[in-house]
Amino acid sequence: MSHGDLETGAGLRELVERLYPLCRSITGDGVRRTLEIVGEHIPLEIHEVPTGTRVLDWTVPQEWNIRDAYIKDASGRRVVDFGESNLHVVGYSVPVSRKMPLAELREHLHTLPDRPSWVPYRTSYYSPTWGFCLAQETLDAMPDGEYEVCIDSTLADGSLTYAEHVVPGEVADEVIISCHTCHPSLANDNVAGIAIAAAFARTLQTPQKPHYTYRFLFMPGTIGAITWLARNDDRVGRIKAGLVLACAGDPGSLTYKRSRRGDAEIDRVLAYVLADRAHKIVDFSPYGYDERQFCSPGFNLGVGSLTRTPYAGYPEYHTSADNLDFVSTAAMEETLRTLRDAQAVLDRNRSYVNLSPYGEPQLGKRGLYDSLGGRSDAKQAQMAMLWVLNLSDGEHSLLDVAERSGLPFDSVVAAAQALHDAGLLKD
Amino acid sequence: MSHGDLETGAGLRELVERLYPLCRSITGDGVRRTLEIVGEHIPLEIHEVPTGTRVLDWTVPQEWNIRDAYIKDASGRRVVDFGESNLHVVGYSVPVSRKMPLAELREHLHTLPDRPSWVPYRTSYYSPTWGFCLAQETLDAMPDGEYEVCIDSTLADGSLTYAEHVVPGEVADEVIISCHTCHPSLANDNVAGIAIAAAFARTLQTPQKPHYTYRFLFMPGTIGAITWLARNDDRVGRIKAGLVLACAGDPGSLTYKRSRRGDAEIDRVLAYVLADRAHKIVDFSPYGYDERQFCSPGFNLGVGSLTRTPYAGYPEYHTSADNLDFVSTAAMEETLRTLRDAQAVLDRNRSYVNLSPYGEPQLGKRGLYDSLGGRSDAKQAQMAMLWVLNLSDGEHSLLDVAERSGLPFDSVVAAAQALHDAGLLKD
């Protein structure tokens, strides 16, 4: 099967369009098919965790699959049809096949009266029930009378599916990029995030390893993150940073939500990288995506969340209006660039120790300084060397140097490299 | 003797009106009579500390009592009369009975030239002298000539009187509420404070004990607080918070003066409680009321001061214009409400430890979470639970949670209670 180059906007959009129609949930074949498609771009290790497995305070639920669902009117016409949109069925609905009057059916119908043409997205993972979501307009047009309702679903022991993709780094310390795979046809939340994560993973596949090991996690929200954390107790200590990626394609400006720590390295890196772009930075709150789990007090990892408009922050959120038209190719490209920029800073952010800390070392004799003094225009490269030497006491990282000096991070890195090569700095 | 309900404005005012005329000082029968009247509302333990007792760096002074005092003109008319206002005599004046020309008398007269109709309030506790305070207008109308001056006072060994009222709490840790009882007819400073302290004490007399033990201290300024501290060395370690209450009834907005620590729990509680009211918050200074003693560097207690217009901050301060008209019933009621609100926060402010800190615990299976997911309107109660769980690492109190989350303290407390009942939190 052919596929586009994910590093272009067109490639990203093509992947989003392929993933959008699938009926994903926290378990089931829609997730498996999603991971299959992502796997065409980057190799994935697929994990299947059986129903009933205890994971932290939770238990892996039964697996849900659905083939068809509809509400037929008295004439036999499908007035609500799962075939048209998988949002029409409440996620994890138990099977049903009955006739009932509209009055009784209403208790199982969900609409958005304020947005009469939109279909809401609803789930009921841990409380067995069934239901349909539909436009208020559709409901208003349904006469009283008998309706035939059918949900051809299965809720049975099976497994929860998640996938990992690992890019080995120079060191075993890890950066995790996590995105949820449990939402059906919601383009921004989170098909765009899945596609951008895959694209970002591809950019790391170069002969030159990244400094950190990058672990990409494609897993259902909440239960997926909890399952992964439960099964990776020994790995958690190696996680130096992480980002939960969601709502990554809408036209709003970028938003970074800090880790619970608030001053983790990832928080500083994102603040630095976003400074040149329209953006917002918000403090951690225990509501949103899987940063809730990574930042629970027992783990308290340096994991933030990168979105465009954040969780529940736009009217289209969790409705049929979060569709392919809602995500912008340019926005997805910008989110991807931001991830790459963040990686470029994070991977090069080190703390050095000045080996000649008493007075300035003589840069001139090492060819690191202009020989003709007295000129008042200090060159940026020389300033960067002086700053790196002055702050390299083991307590300041290169990002600290860049922030304190106001010099570009790239210049600071180049200065540190030159000084390291000259034997003036050690790691 | 009948008395009004202190928890109403009318009751507060009635008590203020009864206390106002008494001639209080740092010792003497005026204080005793004041405590007798307060004792009609709340049981008081009266302490008498003999003259000459060493208390910290101080010594309990002789007791002062006064029966009459006047300045008579040549015609025998009392131009200044203690019977009209106890402010007319300098507090702790030694006895005198002499005739003298106005020129000589002037050295013993105190006026407020800028406020010619007001009588100032003056004392001389530790330097034996005598004097009269009068309106500048009165002085201006006094012709030269002989005057008969009489102060029928006694300065003799006796005792210093103070009182305590204790409301036992669930724990022995204490909150102190202190107000000075040494000022004569000054309504705002501090008859209003005495009345409001008594009213606040009454509100705590419910079948349900407060969490902390509340100790009310009615004692003369400076020497009283020093005496109490000297005699309660063993108790000081149990004081978790405190408020010095003064100037509690004037029409100005509420003012909270922080403890010396500046970030004590009481400082945070008052800031939280006052946020919804017109108020000012000022930093500690070693000038004002008995917070000076509680916040001396050796004790450094978490004791702030609650006033309306603060110490010396209004023209009527320490003059005859601080009279019954100056205090407002509505202002006293608001001060009382603020104390009650502060107690409600302080008594319920705890730090919990999340017993399921790795990932979020599954609230749904404990009946603590809405079963139907996907809705974007997060309920406040659920948000409060998530915040309490996330921050309950033993280092955050519920007030921290309320401040960080922006949620009402009551919701946070309710969430903590529900989580505690579900076995998810421990104290």
Next chain:
Amino acid sequence: MSHGDLETGAGLRELVERLYPLCRSITGDGVRRTLEIVGEHIPLEIHEVPTGTRVLDWTVPQEWNIRDAYIKDASGRRVVDFGESNLHVVGYSVPVSRKMPLAELREHLHTLPDRPSWVPYRTSYYSPTWGFCLAQETLDAMPDGEYEVCIDSTLADGSLTYAEHVVPGEVADEVIISCHTCHPSLANDNVAGIAIAAAFARTLQTPQKPHYTYRFLFMPGTIGAITWLARNDDRVGRIKAGLVLACAGDPGSLTYKRSRRGDAEIDRVLAYVLADRAHKIVDFSPYGYDERQFCSPGFNLGVGSLTRTPYAGYPEYHTSADNLDFVSTAAMEETLRTLRDAQAVLDRNRSYVNLSPYGEPQLGKRGLYDSLGGRSDAKQAQMAMLWVLNLSDGEHSLLDVAERSGLPFDSVVAAAQALHDAGLLKD
């Protein structure tokens, strides 16, 4: 030889005028002659450090002296003449005596095209070369053709010269005042600084010793400071504070550049002293004068820099326009006053411990308090005593007290002295 009183503006200016014409560099007779003149005002200990001496990461260079230099045109006229201004020769130029066409000569000529009438200042200490600095106008007027160039200089083994002047204090802990002596005819940078340092040293020669020992360092920039630091390893630990003095006479407002620590005592003192004057305070950067060396990470001393317009911050910087007209007598006087004010605060800034920390001590019985109470106008002296008592817990200095209370430092010092005399404070 007679000389003016340095503590007057006229005396300062006279010294500046005498020093200005000398051809200083990082070594050589110009520096020696400069120190001789300074030595007429304050006794100096002169140090000569031989060429080749290893100092930290550096080596003392050869000594440079120059007698004459010129460019003669075809008619034999000196179009550029060292005799007119020592800026005309690139510092440390190797000897040359040749004829060459203008095209070849141009590679050795430095001008300021944007300031066509100004001569730039250039040096080449560590890379052997030669060159001339001249006005762009002069260059523009030079016809093509042969020129005779002569630099009658010597670059030979010798020594680096620096000087110290020490004012012994009550304690051996030191304050250093450092100024660079390596610039030729640049009035603000740093003849004014040399003169003001000498004047400041004179003000300390009173019968009453300063608290700290004050060490004045007159030495060439960079290599001088490095040489001093290399030879005074044992003394560095005694340096409690310091100021690098430069650009001390231009008409711009005062600028204080913080030490690398940012919160060293000297940083607090200068902020306090400058608060009443037009000023700027800037954070440390590893670029400027010898604070670069004192604040290198291995030393990290509490040394800031006092200038008027800072390093490289004015168009005249490192040009012939930094001449005698550029420095203002009033500005030099203000810089000197600021140094004296800073010394007055620094030398009196102590931390005391309240020996009566439980409650307030009774000031009245010690004659430290007005006996007649009840007056609402608190005297500044009494407020200062209360503040000093309250904050004297060993963790607050008198400067802390002044800042926290808003009271003048002098009042705070007077209060501390009174309390100390009364036995209420210990050092």
